[in-house]
Amino acid sequence: MPYDLIVIGSGPGGYFCAIRAAQLGMKVAVVEKDKTFGGTCLNIGCIPSKALLHASELYEESGHLFDKMGIKVGQPKVDLAAMMKFKDEGVDGNVKGVAFLFRKNKIDTFQGAGRIAAPGKVEVKTADGKTETIEAKAIVIATGSDVARLPGIDIDERRIVSSTGALVLDKVPQRLLVIGAGVIGLELGSVWRRLGSQVTVVEFLDRILPGIDNEVCRQFQRLMEKQGITFKLSSKVTAVDAADGKLKARIEPAAGGAAETLDADVVLVSVGRVPFTQGLGLEEVGVKKDNKGRVVVDGHYATSVPGIYAIGDVIAGPMLAHKAEDEGVAVAELLAGQAGHVNYDAIPNVVYTHPELAAVGLSEDDCRERGLQVRVGVFPFAANARARGMGDIEGEVKVIADAASDRVLGIHILGPHASDMIAEAALAMEFAASAEDIGRSVHAHPTLAEALKEAALATDGRPLNL
Numbered sequence: 520m521p522y523d524l525i526v527i528g529s530g531p532g533g534y535f536c537a538i539r540a541a542q543l544g545m546k547v548a549v550v551e552k553d554k555t556f557g558g559t560c561l562n563i564g565c566i567p568s569k570a571l572l573h574a575s576e577l578y579e580e581s582g583h584l585f586d587k588m589g590i591k592v593g594q595p596k597v598d599l600a601a602m603m604k605f606k607d608e609g610v611d612g613n614v615k616g617v618a619f620l621f622r623k624n625k626i627d628t629f630q631g632a633g634r635i636a637a638p639g640k641v642e643v644k645t646a647d648g649k650t651e652t653i654e655a656k657a658i659v660i661a662t663g664s665d666v667a668r669l670p671g672i673d674i675d676e677r678r679i680v681s682s683t684g685a686l687v688l689d690k691v692p693q694r695l696l697v698i699g700a701g702v703i704g705l706e707l708g709s710v711w712r713r714l715g716s717q718v719t720v721v722e723f724l725d726r727i728l729p730g731i732d733n734e735v736c737r738q739f740q741r742l743m744e745k746q747g748i749t750f751k752l753s754s755k756v757t758a759v760d761a762a763d764g765k766l767k768a769r770i771e772p773a774a775g776g777a778a779e780t781l782d783a784d785v786v787l788v789s790v791g792r793v794p795f796t797q798g799l800g801l802e803e804v805g806v807k808k809d810n811k812g813r814v815v816v817d818g819h820y821a822t823s824v825p826g827i828y829a830i831g832d833v834i835a836g837p838m839l840a841h842k843a844e845d846e847g848v849a850v851a852e853l854l855a856g857q858a859g860h861v862n863y864d865a866i867p868n869v870v871y872t873h874p875e876l877a878a879v880g881l882s883e884d885d886c887r888e889r890g891l892q893v894r895v896g897v898f899p900f901a902a903n904a905r906a907r908g909m910g911d912i913e914g915e916v917k918v919i920a921d922a923a924s925d926r927v928l929g930i931h932i933l934g935p936h937a938s939d940m941i942a943e944a945a946l947a948m949e950f951a952a953s954a955e956d957i958g959r960s961v962h963a964h965p966t967l968a969e970a971l972k973e974a975a976l977a978t979d980g981r982p983l984n985l
């Protein structure tokens with residue numbers, strides 16, 4: 520019997536889409552080429568990286584902070600195999616959870632690589648070479664992304680690794696060279712630095728984390744340097760020589776000039792991700808892609824071919840799990856005749872280091888570029904009672920509000936638990952809050968969230984604890 524919807528890919532985009540469509544009464548099939556469901560995020564992305572960030576952060580705290588708090592545990596030791604097992608258990612629980620949700624929502628699953636043979640027709644090729652064709656009124660492409668590679672630097676996932684290999688190293692590298700000061704470089708660089716590696720991050724641009732508020736990033740970089748990470752900005756790695764059992768990276772100034780060589784035990788290539796559409800048959804069926812290989816969609820996620828839709832990392836926009844999830848829900852609702860919608864102006868972005876960095880909306884640089892008149896309020900965690908009590912006072916909250924209307928345009932948080940605090944900021948922006956609205960909302964005391972209220976008041980020059 521034909522389906523109402525076939526979703527290709529079971530990452531956060533695909534599995535949210537399938538579940539929402541099933542909730543709305545559609546008969547749904549999901550095609551997944553990998554052994555487990557959950558895509559990049561659950562298997563080799565968000566979940567394993569956050570498990571290692573959590574474990575390595577506690578390891579570092581137990582070595583440095585516990586003693587100060589009067590907790591005597593002796594010198595902690597890393598059992599890397601056990602830490603990896605802890606991470607794998609977290610992944611396992613999550614991927615099994617997706618399988619459970621598919622069963623609960625009566626979603627049929629097909630294990631194998633999907634190829635769109637024609638609109639409404641998906642051919643599934645299983646690992647044993649068998650092919651089965653399934654049919655549906657609509658197809659959603661949710662095939663995600665893959666690691667971006669650098670010419671001449673071959674990833675073997677042992678010594679020259681992508682994030683996938685960096686999540687399964689079997690020993691702590693003495694020297695880790697990270698190419699790219701983006702989210703992966705900083706998160707996984709932090710993990711291995713905490714576990715004992717000397718970490719050098721080489722970044723092409725003259726700043727880290729492009730796209731995030733520059734002033735906040737400069738503070739963030741200083742904190743990362745204080746923790747022991749070395750940055751080489753405005754530089755590029757042009758080759759890695761892997762002969763003789765040693766890795767020798769050739770580093771050149773981005774603008775050209777004399778090269779230097781840096782020895783490393785492991786090189787992490789983290790220079791971005793690219794959309795994954797291999798084997799999908801898009802060219803044959805006529806689905807258009809842009810010059811970056813992303814599937815082109817309209818405001819309703821429809822591709823250039825009627826009946827074929829696309830969401831998540833495979834289309835334009837930030838490559839984030841929650842963006843993919845919300846697009847999955849939106850397209851399912853649109854297919855059911857509802858008004859599915861994603862507000863791209865209020866998508867939070869988080870770097871899960873310590874301190875965490877979280878942002879939603881415009882940065883000060885964005886506002887300047889758009890010629891917007893703004894008022895900026897900053898409140899440091901050093902003046903927040905809870906942060907003081909926790910001994911975790913680095914960072915600040917920055918609120919950017921429109922000078923005339925007071926509407927919040929952006930919120931940036933560098934500090935402890937910023938990933939949780941940003942939810943309030945995103946909600947405020949979703950409801951088009953003014954800084955005054957946040958400043959007048961009662962915030963429990965003592966909480967870190969009071970720093971957001973104070974930063975909102977600071978846009979009007981009236982923080983109470985500064």
Ligand code: FAD
Nearest residue numbers: 528530532552558559560564565633663831832838839840
């Ligand atoms: P994916 O999760 O990539 O899923 C696509 C799925 O489609 C895969 O399972 C793939 O096997 C399958 N597939 C592809 N082609 C076919 C085919 N032809 N047939 C059948 N199946 C197919 N984002 C965050 O928001 N927060 C984080 O903390 C975070 N951490 C990350 C850490 C790392 C190390 C990495 C690499 C990424 C991280 N991301 C994070 C990004 C996040 O993982 C992605 O944005 C998200 O997974 C995209 O979801 P998706 O559903 O579009 O695609």
Ligand code: NAI
Nearest residue numbers: 699700701702703704721722723755789790791792838869
């Ligand atoms: P990224 O796009 O965040 O950063 C890549 C960095 O590499 C940029 O700073 C870029 O300027 C630099 N770069 C590019 N080419 C270079 C070169 N030749 N030499 C030196 N530097 C170079 O990409 P990253 O870190 O690989 O992450 C990929 C995606 O995964 C991101 O889009 C991110 O959204 C997602 N992700 C999200 C996480 C989160 O939300 N916490 C965690 C990890 C990944």
